[in-house]
Amino acid sequence: xxxxxxxxxxxxxxxxxxxxxxxxxxxxxxxxxxxxxxxxxxxxxxxxxxxxxxxxxxxxxxxxxxxxxxxxxxxxxxxxxxxxxxxxxxxxxxxxxxxxxxxxxxxxxxxxxxxxxxxxxxxxxxxxxxxxxxxxxxxxxxxxxxxxxxxxxxxxxxxxxxxxxxxxxxxxxxxxxxxxxxxxxxxxxxxxxxxxxxxxxxxxxxxxxxxxxxxxxxxxxxxxxxxxxxxxxxxxxxxxxxxxxxxxxxxxxxxxxxxxxx
Amino acid sequence: xxxxxxxxxxxxxxxxxxxxxxxxxxxxxxxxxxxxxxxxxxxxxxxxxxxxxxxxxxxxxxxxxxxxxxxxxxxxxxxxxxxxxxxxxxxxxxxxxxxxxxxxxxxxxxxxxxxxxxxxxxxxxxxxxxxxxxxxxxxxxxxxxxxxxxxxxxxxxxxxxxxxxxxxxxxxxxxxxxxxxxxxxxxxxxxxxxxxxxxxxxxxxxxxxxxxxxxxxxxxxxxxxxxxxxxxxxxxxxxxxxxxxxxxxxxxxxxxxxxxxxxxxxxxxxxxxxxxxxxxxxxxxxxxxxxxxxxxxxxxxxxxxxxxxxxxxxxxxxxxxxxxxxxxxxxxxxxxxxxxxxxxxxxxxxxxxxxxxxxxxxxxxxxxxxxxxxxxxx
Ligand SMILES: Nc1ncnc2c1ncn2[C@@H]1O[C@H](COP(=O)(O)OP(=O)(O)O)[C@@H](O)[C@H]1O
Ligand SMILES: [Mg+2]
Numbered sequence: 001x002x003x004x005x006x007x008x009x010x011x012x013x014x015x016x017x018x019x020x021x022x023x024x025x026x027x028x029x030x031x032x033x034x035x036x037x038x039x040x041x042x043x044x045x046x047x048x049x050x051x052x053x054x055x056x057x058x059x060x061x062x063x064x065x066x067x068x069x070x071x072x073x074x075x076x077x078x079x080x081x082x083x084x085x086x087x088x089x090x091x092x093x094x095x096x097x098x099x100x101x102x103x104x105x106x107x108x109x110x111x112x113x114x115x116x117x118x119x120x121x122x123x124x125x126x127x128x129x130x131x132x133x134x135x136x137x138x139x140x141x142x143x144x145x146x147x148x149x150x151x152x153x154x155x156x157x158x159x160x161x162x163x164x165x166x167x168x169x170x171x172x173x174x175x176x177x178x179x180x181x182x183x184x185x186x187x188x189x190x191x192x193x194x195x196x197x198x199x200x201x202x203x204x205x206x207x208x209x210x211x212x213x214x215x216x217x218x219x220x221x222x223x224x225x226x227x228x229x230x231x232x233x234x235x236x237x238x239x240x241x242x243x244x245x246x247x248x249x250x251x252x253x254x255x256x257x258x259x260x261x262x
Numbered sequence: 263x264x265x266x267x268x269x270x271x272x273x274x275x276x277x278x279x280x281x282x283x284x285x286x287x288x289x290x291x292x293x294x295x296x297x298x299x300x301x302x303x304x305x306x307x308x309x310x311x312x313x314x315x316x317x318x319x320x321x322x323x324x325x326x327x328x329x330x331x332x333x334x335x336x337x338x339x340x341x342x343x344x345x346x347x348x349x350x351x352x353x354x355x356x357x358x359x360x361x362x363x364x365x366x367x368x369x370x371x372x373x374x375x376x377x378x379x380x381x382x383x384x385x386x387x388x389x390x391x392x393x394x395x396x397x398x399x400x401x402x403x404x405x406x407x408x409x410x411x412x413x414x415x416x417x418x419x420x421x422x423x424x425x426x427x428x429x430x431x432x433x434x435x436x437x438x439x440x441x442x443x444x445x446x447x448x449x450x451x452x453x454x455x456x457x458x459x460x461x462x463x464x465x466x467x468x469x470x471x472x473x474x475x476x477x478x479x480x481x482x483x484x485x486x487x488x489x490x491x492x493x494x495x496x497x498x499x500x501x502x503x504x505x506x507x508x509x510x511x512x513x514x515x516x517x518x519x520x521x522x523x524x525x526x527x528x529x530x531x532x533x534x535x536x537x538x539x540x541x542x543x544x545x546x547x548x549x550x551x552x553x554x555x556x557x558x559x560x561x562x563x564x565x566x567x568x569x570x571x572x573x574x575x576x577x578x579x580x581x582x583x584x585x586x587x588x589x590x591x592x593x594x595x596x597x598x599x600x601x602x603x604x605x606x607x608x609x610x611x612x613x614x615x616x617x618x619x620x621x622x623x624x625x626x627x628x629x630x631x632x633x634x635x636x637x638x639x640x
Pocket of ligand 1: 278284302303305306307308309311
């Protein structure tokens with residue numbers, strides 16, 4: 001074991017630190033499933049033990065819920081894919097040594113974008129692109145761009161400059177330094193950004209119904225309009241459940257994509 | 263003189279947005295197989311000079327010749343793979359194992375897997391780290407000293423002819439630094455690499471350098487020579503000030519115990535009887551002697567008074583010998599050893615611990631004085 005070789009002071013210190021890290025890691029992966037489980041139990045209980053009037057029954061028609069769920073995931077998935085495909089390359093470009101110094105401007109500009117409520121953004125995109133799920137997808141992609149871009153920039157910039165210097169000094173080309181040193185070391189931070197964006201997108205996809213993009217927002221909206229609290233509750237719980245599942249998946253990815261040794 | 267391996271010709275570097283050049287029209291030739299130390303005050307351009315050699319920084323003007331070829335143009339990455347580069351912050355890749363770190367350049371050069379593996383183990387041995395223990399560890403599991411060893415091993419990865427080292431031991435505690443310096447000198451005795459070594463520490467420069475270039479602002483060479491010449495004959499006031507007040511004392515680290523004429527003391531080899539001891543000391547007309555065991559290893563200082571005044575066995579009279587020197591020790595080690603003894607004298611033994619002779623403050627002082635005379639009368 002390593003403990004035999006390293007001085008004891010160091011090894012206990014390391015053990016203590018890794019124990020703390022371990023607990024916070026575990027907490028991250030335990031709290032979410034527990035919450036999700038509680039919601040699921042609640043959902044099933046409410047579903048099984050309440051008697052639905054015909055209107056509620058019509059709103060909560062299972063095949064309809066399934067379609068809405070599917071739409072919700074569709075919107076969330078593609079908006080996240082677009083965010084990743086756009087934000088990471090931009091983050092990489094603006095952090096290159098000889099890149100024009102635009103990253104601070106860019107981040108504050110996108111910060112403004114995020115200050116507009118997602119609702120407003122969807123309406124703006126509706127004016128521009130018209131009805132449909134893809135309008136929502138583009139609006140959400142814009143909305144969730146910032147966390148991924150910011151984390152990509154921060155993740156790349158927090159890489160110890162002496163590590164990059166050493167790589168350069170050994171004759172690694174720019175692309176090699178990027179793919180073999182910088183990106184792997186930035187993965188944890190970038191993944192955290194993607195996780196945030198995913199959860200934002202899953203939640204905000206609820207607004208898709210506003211411009212005919214479907215999603216679980218339809219159920220909540222119908223419940224509100226027809227004054228059916230059970231329907232509102234079930235719609236909201238379903239949204240929360242999906243968000244928690246995505247958050248959990250993001251947590252797993254963050255953990256297992258983290259490079260060894262760091 | 264042999265052809266220099268690295269030759270900087272009128273190299274100037276002006277950083278963008280800075281008026282004054284960081285390096286101004288520098289001419290510097292590095293001989294194959296030597297350790298050339300660049301030393302000077304902080305900000306004088308040492309790092310810039312070093313980084314010009316492997317074109318981490320592109321020169322504003324001038325030429326860089328390596329192995330007889332102008333490398334000022336052409337692919338800098340190719341050039342860097344032919345030169346090991348070690349920096350103070352080490353910069354090990356934290357997400358790569360020790361073995362992967364060391365294999366960086368061989369991999370880029372597309373060496374076969376098996377050859378790389380053998381090379382990694384060989385290099386770990388070279389820097390005194392057990393491959394079976396450290397190969398698959400990550401840098402976060404190493405101490406500072408071990409990390410710098412791996413840094414050196416990684417720089418030696420593809421067996422480059424040149425090592426460029428920028429304050430490699432600067433961030434390491436003094437005791438470990440001393441050990442790493444010694445190890446590195448031993449290693450260099452075998453490898454005979456051409457090394458350009460940057461430090462701001464004149465003591466380190468004197469210890470490590472075959473030649474030392476003392477730099478002032480803009481990397482201007484104030485003096486370039488062997489350390490003993492610089493220490494005893496500084497070129498100007500700047501060099502003198504940079505050396506500090508203890509320049510002559512620093513020459514102590516350049517000379518070895520073997521350079522001193524050892525005093526022949528009377529030795530008494532076990533088994534020996536008290537009366538025999540006394541008569542031998544009388545005969546040699548001395549009041550003290552060294553008691554040796556059957557294998558000629560020194561045991562105790564004996565003196566006449568102690569022998570006469572007590573009746574205890576020989577191996578319990580006099581004083582035990584606790585400090586020993588070896589011929590390879592520096593005169594600085596010798597001086598501090600002798601200052602620890604009340605007699606101002608220390609025994610010298612060979613590698614197996616056998617008695618060679620004694621070294622005294624007087625003989626050391628004599629050596630320093632003759633050296634002073636030699637240099638003051640050209
Ligand atoms: N990238 C840079 N841009 C501008 N000036 C620099 C840069 N690097 C170093 N300098 C300046 O060049 C001079 C020499 O620096 P350096 O070579 O690092 O000195 P040393 O290694 O001897 O301490 C200093 O005045 C420093 O401020
Ligand atoms: Mg420096």
